[in-house]
Amino acid sequence: MPGWGVIPSLRFADLEGAVRFYVDVLGFAVRRGEPAEGNVSVTFGDANLMLESAAEFYSDGYNRAIRERLGTAGPAAYYIEAENLAALWERVQAAGVRVVDPIAPRPWGQSEFTVEDPAGNWLTFWQSQPAG
DSSP: OOOOOOOOEEEOSSHHHHHHIIIIITOOEEEEEEGGGTEEEEEETTEEEEEEOOOTTSOHHHHHHHHHHTTOOOSOEEEEEOSOHHHHHHHHHHHTOOEEEEEEEETTTEEEEEEEOTTSOEEEEEEEOOOO
16 A cells, blocks of 8 residues: 655644645645644645644654744745646635746646745645647
């Protein structure tokens, strides 16, 4: 049975707000958990993300490290395939999401755009372009 592979874990000071953003704005689905638990698994097609905050099940040292890193920018961007990129693009524009890079075709055969979540994480949504 195949496993889930690598699942990025994104940390938030306001986990409830992050879950609302991912579910209500971007269209992710909650797989398990809720903000009060400190850990929520969300999915978008085949993509899986963990949305987390400092929580009592972590050690004091780990919680301190999470809090220290909140709000710091990293160079990572998460690539997520979208079935209907155009509709998602319209959705994020209507919601006023910060766009880092607008929708555009790329020379490697896909269209994509990049947005920023409430904690500053970059999410690049992409879709293969039809051949021809």
